Amino acid sequence: MQAIERLPKGRLVNTTQHDPIPGVIPDGIPLKVILDIDPDAAAIDIDLRENIDCVPCGLNETMACAINNAMTGVFNCLDYDIPHNAGTFRRIRVRLRENCVVGIPRFPHRCSVTRRTSAIGS
DSSP: HHEEEHHHOOEEEEEEEEEEEEEEEEBOOOEEEEEEEEEETTTTEOOSSOOOOOSSSSTTTTTTHHHHHHHHHHHHHSSSSSSSSHHHHTEEEEEETTSSSBOOOOTTOOTTTTGGGGSSOO
């Protein structure tokens, strides 16, 4: 809580794009992250819902990977000694939507390389 309470209140929006894949995703996959910091509530909200629907290849992220990648991005920006446990996780909410390339895939879409991609980007 204390680490988040020290952050400035605000909204950060970032976009990036996965490289094109000829014959599959010729224009690449655009990605957007909206991060709201509320130091008064000691909470961080990460919204990944404004991304495209699942794509017809294995680059879709599973729910677990989307949450993990978003939380890892936050932890990489906070103090190194913050515990990664349920108490800390409750302070970070990751919003996903069904059938989204970053989130909750829906059959028949695959997630075969999800562990190699990141929702937050670089």
